[in-house]
Amino acid sequence: MLALSFFWLLLGLLIGLLAVSAQCWPASWARKKWPALLCIGALAAFCGGWLGTLLLGRFFASGVAVWLAVLCVVVLPWLVVWMQKKRESLSPHGTRRSD
Amino acid sequence: MDQPSEKPIGDATNRGEQEQKHIGPISPVSQRTVSSTPSTRLTFGVIAARFMLALLCGVSLFLSVLPAGHVAARTALLVAAVVSASEPAPLLLLGDPVQHIQKTIPSPEGTVYLDIYEPATPVPLLPGVREGLVIIPGVGDNRQDPQLINLSLALAHSGIVVENITTPTLINNDISAGDSDAVVQAFTFLSHWPGVGADRVGIAGFSGGGSLACLAAADPRIGDRVSFLALFGTYFNAETVLRAYGRRAITVDGHTVPWYPSQYPLQVLADVMADGLPPGDGSLLVSAFVLGGKPLIGKELMQMSPSAVAAYHLLKGDEPNRVQENIVALSPQLHTLLNMLSPSSVITKIHAPIYLLHSRDDSSLPVTESQVFAATLARIHHPYDFVQFGIFQHVQVEANPSITQLLSDAPSLFRVLYEVLLPGS
Numbered sequence: 007m008l009a010l011s012f013f014w015l016l017l018g019l020l021i022g023l024l025a026v027s028a029q030c031w032p033a034s035w036a037r038k039k040w041p042a043l044l045c046i047g048a049l050a051a052f053c054g055g056w057l058g059t060l061l062l063g064r065f066f067a068s069g070v071a072v073w074l075a076v077l078c079v080v081v082l083p084w085l086v087v088w089m090q091k092k093r094e095s096l097s098p099h100g101t102r103r104s105d
Numbered sequence: 106m107d108q109p110s111e112k113p114i115g116d117a118t119n120r121g122e123q124e125q126k127h128i129g130p131i132s133p134v135s136q137r138t139v140s141s142t143p144s145t146r147l148t149f150g151v152i153a154a155r156f157m158l159a160l161l162c163g164v165s166l167f168l169s170v171l172p173a174g175h176v177a178a179r180t181a182l183l184v185a186a187v188v189s190a191s192e193p194a195p196l197l198l199l200g201d202p203v204q205h206i207q208k209t210i211p212s213p214e215g216t217v218y219l220d221i222y223e224p225a226t227p228v229p230l231l232p233g234v235r236e237g238l239v240i241i242p243g244v245g246d247n248r249q250d251p252q253l254i255n256l257s258l259a260l261a262h263s264g265i266v267v268e269n270i271t272t273p274t275l276i277n278n279d280i281s282a283g284d285s286d287a288v289v290q291a292f293t294f295l296s297h298w299p300g301v302g303a304d305r306v307g308i309a310g311f312s313g314g315g316s317l318a319c320l321a322a323a324d325p326r327i328g329d330r331v332s333f334l335a336l337f338g339t340y341f342n343a344e345t346v347l348r349a350y351g352r353r354a355i356t357v358d359g360h361t362v363p364w365y366p367s368q369y370p371l372q373v374l375a376d377v378m379a380d381g382l383p384p385g386d387g388s389l390l391v392s393a394f395v396l397g398g399k400p401l402i403g404k405e406l407m408q409m410s411p412s413a414v415a416a417y418h419l420l421k422g423d424e425p426n427r428v429q430e431n432i433v434a435l436s437p438q439l440h441t442l443l444n445m446l447s448p449s450s451v452i453t454k455i456h457a458p459i460y461l462l463h464s465r466d467d468s469s470l471p472v473t474e475s476q477v478f479a480a481t482l483a484r485i486h487h488p489y490d491f492v493q494f495g496i497f498q499h500v501q502v503e504a505n506p507s508i509t510q511l512l513s514d515a516p517s518l519f520r521v522l523y524e525v526l527l528p529g530s
Contacts, residue, residue: 013198061230061234
């Protein structure tokens, strides 16, 4: 499983690179977008691989790792930004600043 | 999202403005050239990368979540494993590690020997997610056969629990209809195996094991639970096999062509027919067809019953013009015995879809048997598929098949393996 775990991490890094090429980051992400996408890809593929192993068995785990990594590098950055904006709009500090 | 793609354009425009200040006004044509080229390249790269991401996501989602995808992934690696007679590297890396367990279970005909190959990883959390396959690997003791072990390992690496079964009768180069009960017991045993879905178990019969697979699938105790029946190089009717042996010829597409059986199936059929003959006659018949056995002489034939003599000539193939007479001369007991061992006698009682695979140049059981089997299934509107191969000799992959043969047979093998594994998924 150790070799397969490294394989999933590598797969996730490659998907992260592809996401960088595809510019899958929100406009507000000015800095550190490359490392962030690579980390998201690697982590998602790793977790997806283990989740796939637990649910479907090892044979289909790599498939789960791939689609979960793609989904995460595409959706997660936008989700983070959306949550930040939502938090800012709810926070009293944000209200005072706008005043 | 498009901010980075806009930045170089802005930069280029700024550069253009700076140039304008230093070297004076520039034409609109040159402005357009400076600003549009980097933007176009960037857009193509982004689109290609996004397309790749979407493709990766779609394909992996299909292969890992949908049943059809599961089967496609398994089948692709299984075809590679079967054709190369070895385990491909991706299967070893991505597949489950395998453990081999030997067990015995009782049956009315004697002990049933089970060789179980299963994924060694913990049972997946989704209940009954694993598929089960009972393999009857033919007559004789094939448990150590390298190609059978390779197939079992490849199936188990892809998450299928494989149960190879054999019985004392099969090990003694004989087939008995009573052994179908052993298959029923083995099927029930596998249905209760941890992680195996009770409705995801199929039966595969190789060579003479195909008849036992059919008899078991027709058994009312398990008939409705068998998800598929795969028969590789098997026969449909034992009496028509005997005719082909007697004639030393088969009829393909209306043309009679010479056909010479190998020694081992003659020995097996002699053993089978000996069970329906008086003990003395049976022993003489068997002695003539064992490996290294000598043909019976006139004196020995005179001692035998007419039924045993007819059986001898049919197996020996020395009276090709008297095949019909010799068939008629067989005793009613022998006719009953041959009929009981024929899938043709139970075909209407089988509910599972049937997949027939046969080698075109099979020298153990003629390909015409599967052709007639398929024609009968088509006539009674039973779900089936039939594929003929050139890369196999009987049920073994040939040592060095040609590339053209591989290319022509691999798609057919993929199709039939896909169909075989789909009902269980």
